[in-house]
Amino acid sequence: MSSLATPENTEPTFNPFSPAFLQDPYSHYARLRGLDPVHLARFGAYVISRHADVGFVLRDRRFGKDFIERSQRHYGPEIMAETLFDHMSRTMLLSDPPQHERLRGLVVKAFTARRVEAMRPRIQQVVDDAIDAVLDVGKMDLVADFAYHPPVAIICDMLGIPEEDRKLFHACSEDSVKILESAPFTPEELATANGRVQTVRSYFERLYEQRRRCPCDDLTTQLMQSEESGSKLTNEELTASIMLLFVAGHETTINLIGNGLLALHRNPQQLALLRERPDLIGSAVDEFLRYEPSIQFTGRVALEDVWDLHEKTIPKGASVLCLLASANRDEAAYPDRPEQLDITRHGGKNLSFGGGIHFCLGAQLARLQTEIAIVTLLRRIPELRIDNTENPDWKPKFVMRGLKTLPASW
Numbered sequence: 001m002s003s004l005a006t007p008e009n010t011e012p013t014f015n016p017f018s019p020a021f022l023q024d025p026y027s028h029y030a031r032l033r034g035l036d037p038v039h040l041a042r043f044g045a046y047v048i049s050r051h052a053d054v055g056f057v058l059r060d061r062r063f064g065k066d067f068i069e070r071s072q073r074h075y076g077p078e079i080m081a082e083t084l085f086d087h088m089s090r091t092m093l094l095s096d097p098p099q100h101e102r103l104r105g106l107v108v109k110a111f112t113a114r115r116v117e118a119m120r121p122r123i124q125q126v127v128d129d130a131i132d133a134v135l136d137v138g139k140m141d142l143v144a145d146f147a148y149h150p151p152v153a154i155i156c157d158m159l160g161i162p163e164e165d166r167k168l169f170h171a172c173s174e175d176s177v178k179i180l181e182s183a184p185f186t187p188e189e190l191a192t193a194n195g196r197v198q199t200v201r202s203y204f205e206r207l208y209e210q211r212r213r214c215p216c217d218d219l220t221t222q223l224m225q226s227e228e229s230g231s232k233l234t235n236e237e238l239t240a241s242i243m244l245l246f247v248a249g250h251e252t253t254i255n256l257i258g259n260g261l262l263a264l265h266r267n268p269q270q271l272a273l274l275r276e277r278p279d280l281i282g283s284a285v286d287e288f289l290r291y292e293p294s295i296q297f298t299g300r301v302a303l304e305d306v307w308d309l310h311e312k313t314i315p316k317g318a319s320v321l322c323l324l325a326s327a328n329r330d331e332a333a334y335p336d337r338p339e340q341l342d343i344t345r346h347g348g349k350n351l352s353f354g355g356g357i358h359f360c361l362g363a364q365l366a367r368l369q370t371e372i373a374i375v376t377l378l379r380r381i382p383e384l385r386i387d388n389t390e391n392p393d394w395k396p397k398f399v400m401r402g403l404k405t406l407p408a409s410w
């Protein structure tokens with residue numbers, strides 16, 4: 001059994017909205033792992049916290065996304081007529097087989113390892129430009145002035161979207177994140193969100209028209225041409241897939257770069273080691289992913305009664321939260337001091353990119369960007385200090401873990 005980070009042996013609770021949880025979710029996870037690994041939270045979801053169980057749920061076909069039925073249960077049967085919900089239902093992330101296989105199959109073909117690797121020089125250039133812009137100033141916010149740039153510039157480059165147009169997607173992207181965080185919408189918020197999706201859809205209709213007339217060597221053209229077993233993406237599916245790449249890929253990577261830099265500066269020996277041995281960056285990024293993952297948990301719905309998880313019955317229709325960040329600190333998977341940051345760690349498989357059929361499509365791209373960003377920063381500004389490592393400014397979010405700001409100086 002995992003060791004408990006807090007001494008009380010009272011019933012563990014799961015309240016990710018509390019400020020104490022936000023500052024240190026890990027001690028709460030440790031209690032859940034130790035005392036109640038399939039925990040029924042007060043808000044009705046089953047919370048899974050051990051590594052083996054999280055991996056099991058992610059791979060087991062008795063659990064799925066059930067997005068349409070779940071949304072209808074929550075908001076009523078008419079909800080799918082709302083543009084935002086219709087749009088989200090066309091993403092692979094919220095689809096179950098067979099729709100999931102079809103959507104993912106069409107996108108995965110265009111999102112190849114070769115295409116990602118070809119982005120290396122451009123990522124390096126974006127990182128260097130961000131550093132050049134602040135080098136003489138002597139200070140920056142590592143989130144807004146640094147971590148923000150590579151993910152956003154790269155996904156826009158890959159898709160062939162001019163950077164100045166990306167502002168258009170930001171608000172729409174926030175609405176999508178809100179759905180992923182299961183945050184409720186007021187009727188006014190929903191009306192605004194619907195309008196934004198419509199604007200984005202119209203923007204892409206024009207882009208598709210241009211690409212049809214004049215195809216380019218970009219991901220948008222590839223996705224338009226992608227075809228499998230006679231099936232192609234419809235325009236709505238294309239837009240949902242492109243927006244998903246934008247949404248899933250940018251905040252997550254910004255957070256990973258920020259969380260990794262904070263973790264290093266909170267562990268000066270590890271920071272010194274990476275400065276001395278930049279060749280360790282591959283295992284260091286794996287360790288940042290394990291130690292402070294930018295997605296803390298992901299949801300599933302039981303598609304039938306499931307009774308073989310610690311002898312508890314999870315009834316059909318119940319929501320299940322898979323605590324990826326808790327699984328990553330489970331002693332059963334990481335026997336060697338899982339609470340410590342160790343950039344030389346070997347073994348164990350972190351679940352930060354999920355598992356099963358929804359395993360992250362952008363894992364390789366996220367790793368590459370984070371590696372280049374962190375190694376370059378340590379090399380080019382060796383005297384950089386983070387101003388406040390004690391009480392960092394975490395965003396008050398439920399699923400995504402990342403910093404609002406991370407001021408640094410040199």
Ligand code: HEM
Nearest residue numbers: 092093248249252253256298352353354358360361362366
């Ligand atoms: C540190 C960065 C990232 C993290 C931690 C991350 C994490 C995840 C996780 C946990 C999932 C699975 C969700 C689930 O099972 O419900 C996922 C799926 C996905 N991710 Fe990422 N991601 C990152 C970066 C990216 C990037 C850069 C892209 C693309 C540009 C991307 C695209 C996707 C897509 C398309 C899916 C859906 C796959 C599917 O449903 O089949 N991600 N990601």
